[in-house]
Structures are given as C-alpha cells and as structure tokens.
Amino acid sequence: MPSETAYDLTAGLRGLGGGRVWSLMISLFGDLAQGEGDTIQGPVLSAIMAALDVRPEAARVALHRLRNDGWITSTKMGRISHHGLTPFGRLQSAEASPRIYSTPDDVPKYWQLILLETPEADAQSAAIEAGFVQILPRVFVGAETSEPPQGAVALQGTAAVPDWLRNEVTPAALREEYALLEKALSSLCDALPLAHTPSPTEIAVLRCLVVHNWRRLVLKHPVVPSALSRHDAPAHKCHVMVADLLARFPRPTLDEIEQDQAG
C-alpha cells in the first residue's frame, strides 16, 4: 500500500472523477505495459487499482469489459493471472502515446491558416480530421506540420500572433476542465518533494493518475502549435506540469513493481 503521504498528494487527481474504470485501466496498461509481451500480474493490478480508489468488484467488471472489447487478454500461470494488452490494444496505445507523452518542447512551433473553397460539412470534417482547429466556416488554423485537405489554400502563419487569435484557438469547451486539472497538478507539484522516496507502486499510481487525467483532455482536441497557444492558459500549464512530473518520476519496470508488492 502506498504511504499516507503519496496517497494524500494524489487526492486531487483522483478527485477529478476522470471517467470510467476501464478507461483508467487503459491509461495504466498504456503507461506500464505497452511493450510486446508485457503483462501485469493479477495481485499487482489489484493493489494498484485499490490505490487508485477503485473497488475490487469495479476493477473485475472493467477487466471483463476490456477483454470482451479486445483490448486486454488474460492468461493463467499456476494460480496467478497475467493481464496484457492485445495487439489491437497495443496499437491504440501506441497511436495515442506521442500526443500524451510529448513535452511542450516537442509541440510544433509554427502554424498555418487554411481557407476552404466551401463551408460544406464534408470539407469541414476533412480539415478537422487533418488536425486543424476551426475559427470560421471556411477558415482553420493548425500546426505547420499538418497536411491541409485537398484543394484548400494553405498560408504560412506569422511569427507575431495577437492574443485574440490565441484565444480563439484555445479549446473553449475544455477550458474549465483544464482549469480543474491545473489546480490538482499545481497542488501536487507544490507539495513536492515527497518526505520519503516513493515506492515503484506509488510511482505507478501517480503516473497513472497524471497520464489518465491529461489524456482525457489532450486527446479531445488537435495539437495547438506553440505560436498559437497562450502560455498563461491552463492547457499549456498542465502540459508543462505533466511533462515535469513524468520526467521526475520515471516509469518503474513491471519487475520492480512486482518485487515491491512481493516484499
């Protein structure tokens, strides 16, 4: 069990109520066991889920669902179950990882504006799928590295960007959720360093909470190139803290967590 201290520190993140247990479990497997052949032992998974405040019954239901949906496969060796991502689950995790684990320095610097020929729904969808943010029926902005949809006129972004444009690009629907995450992450960061060296399990739990709450927001909108993002906005501040925390608490190996639990 994690010490009172580490558990207390992550109360804010646990309190955000980030969606369903199966989703939290995907965050956990994606962070700890994305490698081919990686598995988490049943007792280790139970201990981590307990530390995440998930009741055993809820954890069992989530695991069942993920097996049915083809995300996770379980094999019994002796009396112990070993749970791992399926090839499908690994692929999904791998596709999301660059966005989740990129640091603020990895974010594309430069931007572009695209003008569509028509405001038709199909054309708008193509632009959104290509990773652009809509600001007018026929006008979108995005990272310079994004491929504009066929037929659009694409103009290179300027170095200087006024705040009103940055504000338009900030994902408005997620503003409040980013503000709540910023608050939780700030309290956590402010309380660091921990009084004692955290155990591998404590680190796994902390990382899972950080990754999970971050992933829920960041994957809901296209990447905002740094020239267009407000560095004083919660979304950017969250990104900085997430990257700092994940670097400060490197991913423990599954062996380390197993030994921690066995000891």
Added chain:
Amino acid sequence: MPSETAYDLTAGLRGLGGGRVWSLMISLFGDLAQGEGDTIQGPVLSAIMAALDVRPEAARVALHRLRNDGWITSTKMGRISHHGLTPFGRLQSAEASPRIYSTPDDVPKYWQLILLETPEADAQSAAIEAGFVQILPRVFVGAETSEPPQGAVALQGTAAVPDWLRNEVTPAALREEYALLEKALSSLCDALPLAHTPSPTEIAVLRCLVVHNWRRLVLKHPVVPSALSRHDAPAHKCHVMVADLLARFPRPTLDEIEQDQAG
C-alpha cells in the same frame, strides 16, 4: 474632324454610354492637360467634344458644373477661352493616374490574406479602404504591398492559387461591364492598324474614350494582385488592351492638337 474610319472604330467605346459628360470631360483633361499650367483652348475642346458625340449645349453645361465644383478654371485671352484643371482637379487626376495608366506588368505580383479580430463594420471598412477585397466577414485578400489595418493578422499569399479563389476575388458586380468593355476594345484592336496615320485630334479622342471607359471600372475596385487575377477574365484582358492602345497611340501635345485644329 476625325476621319470616318477613326470615328467608326471608336463607335463601340462611345456606345458604352459611360456616365455623364462632366465625367468624360475629366477623363479628357486628366489625359491631355494634367500638367501645371496646361490649358485646352475653347475651340479645341469643342471640336474634341463634338468628335465624342457630345452636343455643344451638353458640353457647356458640363464645363459650367466643373467650374462650380472647383475642378476646372477658365480664363479668356482675347476672344479665346482657355480651360485648365484647378490645383484641386490636378490633385484628383494625379491620385487616380497610377491606377489608370499602370500596365499589367506594374500590377503587384504577390498577395496576402488578412484575418480581422471581429466582423464589425468599422473593421471591414478599414480593410476595404486599405485596398483589400472581402471574401468572408473577417477575411480579406489584397496586394502584398497594401498596408493591413491595425490589429489584423496578415499572412503571405501562396504562389499557387486555385481558380475558385481567383473567381471570388474578381469584382463580381462589374463582371458584365468588363465583358462589354472587352468586346468594344477587341473590335477596335482587331480593326487596327488604321488605313491612314491618325491626326493628333483623332488620337486625343481615341485615348479619351479608352481612358474614360477603363477608369469608370478600374477605380471601382481595389487592385487585384496578378497572382489572384484570372488572366482569361475580361478585367485582365481589358487591362492588356488599354495598356496596348495607350502605348500605341501616345498622348499628343496640346500644341500638336491646336495646330491640327488650326490647319
């Protein structure tokens, strides 16, 4: 009097019905007598106006109006009146001349797109006054050489421009008028060269008709940078023919016309 031939050739241009007589007279003075101290003698002016199919009474009324509005000043020397632009009239003519007399090669090559913060009327007016063409409530395009209004984001235009954007930039309201002018200019150009060398007065009349009918359209919309203009559109074809005709028939001096009339 101009020969039948030259007179016939300009029938198409006279037939376009380009506005009021006072406006035609401004085109004439702007083309022939824009220099400081330039004046047109009464009998010469009457002869040219007659060749332009303007009745003497209509010419007198127009001249009266232009004097009242401060465009033209008349002085009597002996029995002959001398009519010339006032400083105000010369300034107006000088301001319009670059646009009227520029050749297609003078037109700015490159373009820019500007995005306004708001679609408010004031902001739109500022963009239009700065020489930009509106394509969306907050989006305008114009020559790279135009100064964007304060606060707008200005993006450099691309080298490749799709036809749909060129079509949006073509002054739609003037499309039909440009088509009519193209037809008149084409018939004139097709009938060249003239069977005889035209007299200075014939050239003055021909130039006046070309300048007048061109000026009435081109001054009604901002300059369209060549990257954005359709070279197969009437507006561009008119520009090419106007520039060719004005180069082919250089402006006669006032002395040459006077001698022509006296002879």
